[in-house]
Amino acid sequence: MLRIQAKKTLKLAFPIILGxxxxxxxxxIDTAMVGAVSYKQLAAAALVMSVINIPxxxxxxxxxxVSQMVSMANGRRDKKLVSHYLYNGFWVCAISAVIISLxxxxxxxxxxxxxxxxxxxxxxxxxxxxxxxxxxPMLLFLxxxxxxxxxxxxxxxxxxxxxxxPINVFLxxxxxxxxxxxxxxxxxxxxxxxxxxxxxxxxxxxxxxLYHRTFRRYVAVRxxxxxxxxKTIKELLDIGIPSSFQITMEAGAFAVSGILIGxxxxxxxxxxxxxxxxxxLTFMVSMGLSQAGSIRASNTFGRNDWGLINAIGKSTIIMAxxxxxxxxxVFIIFRFQLPYVFNDNTEVVSMAAYLLLFAALFQISDSTxxxxxxxxxxxxxxxxxxxxxxxxxxxxxxxxxxxxAFYYKMGAAGIWMGFITGLTFSAxxxxxxxxxxxxxxxxxxxxxxxxxx
Numbered sequence: 001m002l003r004i005q006a007k008k009t010l011k012l013a014f015p016i017i018l019g020x021x022x023x024x025x026x027x028x029i030d031t032a033m034v035g036a037v038s039y040k041q042l043a044a045a046a047l048v049m050s051v052i053n054i055p056x057x058x059x060x061x062x063x064x065x066v067s068q069m070v071s072m073a074n075g076r077r078d079k080k081l082v083s084h085y086l087y088n089g090f091w092v093c094a095i096s097a098v099i100i101s102l103x104x105x106x107x108x109x110x111x112x113x114x115x116x117x118x119x120x121x122x123x124x125x126x127x128x129x130x131x132x133x134x135x136x137p138m139l140l141f142l143x144x145x146x147x148x149x150x151x152x153x154x155x156x157x158x159x160x161x162x163x164x165x166p167i168n169v170f171l172x173x174x175x176x177x178x179x180x181x182x183x184x185x186x187x188x189x190x191x192x193x194x195x196x197x198x199x200x201x202x203x204x205x206x207x208x209x210l211y212h213r214t215f216r217r218y219v220a221v222r223x224x225x226x227x228x229x230x231k232t233i234k235e236l237l238d239i240g241i242p243s244s245f246q247i248t249m250e251a252g253a254f255a256v257s258g259i260l261i262g263x264x265x266x267x268x269x270x271x272x273x274x275x276x277x278x279x280x281l282t283f284m285v286s287m288g289l290s291q292a293g294s295i296r297a298s299n300t301f302g303r304n305d306w307g308l309i310n311a312i313g314k315s316t317i318i319m320a321x322x323x324x325x326x327x328x329x330v331f332i333i334f335r336f337q338l339p340y341v342f343n344d345n346t347e348v349v350s351m352a353a354y355l356l357l358f359a360a361l362f363q364i365s366d367s368t369x370x371x372x373x374x375x376x377x378x379x380x381x382x383x384x385x386x387x388x389x390x391x392x393x394x395x396x397x398x399x400x401x402x403x404x405a406f407y408y409k410m411g412a413a414g415i416w417m418g419f420i421t422g423l424t425f426s427a428x429x430x431x432x433x434x435x436x437x438x439x440x441x442x443x444x445x446x447x448x449x450x451x452x453x
Contacts, residue, residue: 005308006315009292015154017288019145022161024284026168026197028277030190033172035270035343041187042343043266044123046273047116048131050258051124055100056135057251061244062096063142064291065089065236068243068377070150071295075302083218084225086147086209088232092240093143097136104132115263123187130191134198141202144209150295153215156208160201168197242382246373246389253393253422257401257415264405268412271351274342275416279359279366282327286367289319290374297378306441313375313434320371324364331360351412358416365420365427372430381437388429397422 027049035042066089073081108128111121145157171193178184185192209215254276262269293316300308331338339352369392376385401418404410410417 002311002315002318005311006319009289009296009312009316009319012152012154012296013288013292015158016149016291017285019154019158019161020284020288020291021281022158022165024281025165026194028281029165029168029172030194031273031277032342033169033176034187034190037176037186039270039343039345039348040117040120040266041123042273043117043120043262043269044127044187045190046258046269047111047114047120047124047262048128049273050255050262051110051114051128052104052131052135053255054248054252055103056138058244058248059093059096059100059135059139060142061247062237062240063089063093063139063146064243064247064377065146065238065240066093066143067146067150067291067295068239068298068380069236070147071152071298071378072302074151075299079217080221080225082151083221084227084229084232085236086144086218087222087226088228089147089236090140090143091228092233092236093139094136097139100139101132101135104135105129108132114259116259117262117266120262120266120269127187127191130188130195134191134195137195137198137202141198141205144202144205147209148205148215149291150298151215152295152299154292156214157205160205164197164201167200168193171196239377239380239382242386243377245386246382249386249389249393250426253397254419256398257419260402260405261412261415264411267345267347267351270343270345270348271339271355272412272415274339274348274352275355275359277342278331278338278356279363282330282363283366283370285323286320286370289316289323289367290371292316293371294374294378297375298380301379306438309379310438310442313438316371316375317368317431317434320367321364324367327363327367328360331356331363335360355412355416358413358420362420362423365423369423369427369430372427372434375434376430376437379434379437379441381433385430385433388433389426392422392426392429396425 031042031045034045066085069085069089070082073085108125111124111128114121148154148156172190173179174182175185175189175193176187210219258269258272258276261272293312296312297309300312335353335356338356339349342352343349373385373389376382397418399418400421401415404414404417405412406414408414
């Protein structure tokens with residue numbers, strides 16, 4: 001039973017994983033291509049990612065509500081409700097995206113008040129502005145991707161995400177280095193390349209949903225169900241806002257940690273960005289498994305089949321443990337080779353290799369907590385898990401990291417030890433929470449069956 005469910009989840013997850021890796025690759029490509037210019041440009045890219053990740057990831061959390069509600073409606077075989085959630089979800093995400101971009105633009109001067117290297121902060125400013133506005137097309141793309149994923153048509157967005165990689169590389173090649181007569185824009189060129197790429201994939205996915213026969217039946221009922229309703233918006237926000245806080249707690253902790261490491265030095269910040277980029281890339285697989293498990297759990301939740309939810313959950317968590325162990329081994333074995341993808345500065349590479357040892361230690365707990373949180377979202381349990389995650393990162397992870405980094409003089413390694421502590425707490429409590437929720441629901445289901453007899 002568990003093996004069968006694992007195969008079904010993997011089949012659904014594989015295109016999601018490729019799409020997630022492709023999207024993450026856009027940032028890694030920017031980092032690697034800019035790192036070839038200078039390590040200060042790399043540090044500036046790291047600073048922008050640290051600042052922008054908190055509002056950006058909050059927006060991603062809002063988009064998650066679309067897949068959850070679409071999947072549940074699809075489980076009930078209600079195409080009108082699916083279409084209704086698409087329309088309302090799109091506008092919720094659109095408004096959120098505009099607000100986030102405006103917040104980033106209005107707060108851009110924060111770069112000069114974070115005790116960073118002045119040259120790094122100056123290089124980061126125009127890049128932050130461009131990346132801030134690129135949030136709008138990206139979140140709109142993700143909103144529609146969540147719709148197609150919620151219907152388990154995961155290959156559509158995957159193909160677009162993969163096609164974005166060569167487009168982004170080509171645009172970066174033109175604009176960062178000034179090839180084919182284009183101006184040499186360096187870090188700013190990377191920002192423009194990402195913005196143009198995100199606009200293109202958003203437009204293409206929108207056209208596919210509107211005109212492809214696969215989604216025709218959901219668009220055909222638009223005159224009846226494409227209406228904004230506060231009740232629907234509230235349903236989306238009830239899932240989206242706690243989901244946003246959950247992933248923002250984690251992303252925010254990593255972002256703040258990046259800023260804290262930046263106060264130690266530019267070399268440490270560049271090394272941190274390299275190690276974090278590598279760890280983030282492997283985390284995309286965990287996120288893909290989390291989303292697939294969440295979609296399947298939500299679909300089954302719509303049919304109220306708790307026995308199947310239990311099997312989906314157990315099989316997915318087992319996959320998380322296996323995958324986390326594999327990633328830890330890869331990080332340890334190849335820690336001296338991987339940093340050279342981003343930078344060839346000996347000091348930066350040496351520090352990055354050291355930090356990868358700590359990244360290896362939290363691979364299992366990171367994968368487990370992400371998947372457990374996704375499964376809980378699938379059964380509409382988001383409020384208590386949000387509290388667990390807040391405690392894990394902000395009451396445990398960040399304070400422990402600061403204590404070790406600055407009081408015990410462990411530097412960047414101390415911050416990463418804080419990551420390990422927080423992630424482990426989160427993994428343990430979220431996995432136990434899912435087991436408890438499922439066990440209680442199965443018990444209630446059995447009592448009802450006995451009463452009906």
